[in-house]
Every structure is written in C-alpha cells, then in structure tokens.
Amino acid sequence: MGSAVALQRAPLPAQAADxxxxxxxxIRDAVQAAVHYPAAARMMGVTGQARVRLDYRSGVVDDPSLAQSSGAPMLxxxxxxxxxTAHYPAPPxxxxxxxxxxxxxVEFRSA
Known part of the structure; x- marks a missing residue:
C-alpha cells in the first residue's frame, strides 16, 4: 500500500531496489504492529486509514508526520x-x- 522514494538522486542497483x-x-509491518486503536474510536465504530511520512536511516525514523488524514483526528x-513508537528493522x-x-x-479496522 505504501510507496518508498529514496531521497538521494542516484538510482539504486536492482538488488538494492529489491x-x-x-x-x-x-517497516509497514512494524508500524502496524505498534498501532493502539483508540478505545473511543473503536466504541464509536470509527475506522479508516492514515498515511504517515517517515524519514528512515539505519533503523531510525526521524520526525514522522501525517501525509494524508484518515478524516478522524484521533486516528x-x-x-x-x-x-x-514502532520497533524498526535494521536495513540490509x-x-x-x-x-x-x-x-x-496505517489501518484502523474494527474486528
């Protein structure tokens, strides 16, 4: 669902791109695993997805921000x-x- 864009201009070799x-x-799995569905949203049946922008280097994310709203501020x-708060993997x-x-x-769906 998400897409990645290298901030450096040089293209990646095919193996590195893979x-x-x-x-x-x-990274997407790590973020989704760290999601805590707000109890109020769950009780009200609020669902949706928000898109988050992450700058990542060597297993560290700096200043994540909202790229696209879910339409629900609590989500x-x-x-x-x-x-x-996600536990990010080290890069190859x-x-x-x-x-x-x-x-x-980041998805929020009621079970």
Missing part, C-alpha cells in the same frame, strides 16, 4: 504515535546509512 521494497514491507494521532548492508523516505498506510 531490498528496499522488502525493507518497506518490514491520525494514533497513526503518528505508532510511527514514533546495501542500504545502511542511506536516507530513505517511506509513505506508510
């Missing part, structure tokens, strides 16, 4: 909070030290 795609999936806040050696920007969808 690894970046795999890393993006792992938007929870999405940013999840991005701030070919991507270590590279600054990358990821756009990650």
């Amino acid at each position: 690894q970046q795609s795999a890393l993006e999936a792992r 938007d806040h929870a999405a940013i909070s999840a991005a701030q 050696p070919e991507l270590a030290g590279r600054l990358m920007r990821f756009l990650v969808w």
Whole structure:
C-alpha cells in the first residue's frame, strides 16, 4: 500500500531496489504492529486509514508526520504515535546509512 522514494538522486542497483521494497514491507509491518486503536474510536465504530511520512536511516525514523488524514483526528494521532513508537528493522548492508523516505498506510479496522 505504501510507496518508498529514496531521497538521494542516484538510482539504486536492482538488488538494492529489491531490498528496499522488502525493507518497506518490514517497516509497514512494524508500524502496524505498534498501532493502539483508540478505545473511543473503536466504541464509536470509527475506522479508516492514515498515511504517515517517515524519514528512515539505519533503523531510525526521524520526525514522522501525517501525509494524508484518515478524516478522524484521533486516528491520525494514533497513526503518528505508532510511527514514533514502532520497533524498526535494521536495513540490509546495501542500504545502511542511506536516507530513505517511506509513505506508510496505517489501518484502523474494527474486528
């Protein structure tokens, strides 16, 4: 669902691009695993998805921000909070030290 854009201008070699795609999936999973669905939103049946912008380098995310609102401020806040508290994977050696920007969808669905 999310897409990644390298902030550096040089294109990635094919293997590194594949690894970046795999890393993006792992980052998306890490953020989704950190989601705490607000109890009030759950009780009111509020669902949706918010898109969060992440600047990632070597397993560290700096200042995640809202790229697209879910339409519900409490879900938007929870999405940013999840991005701030997620446990991010280390990158493969070919991507270590590279600054990358990821756009990650964070989903809120009632069970």
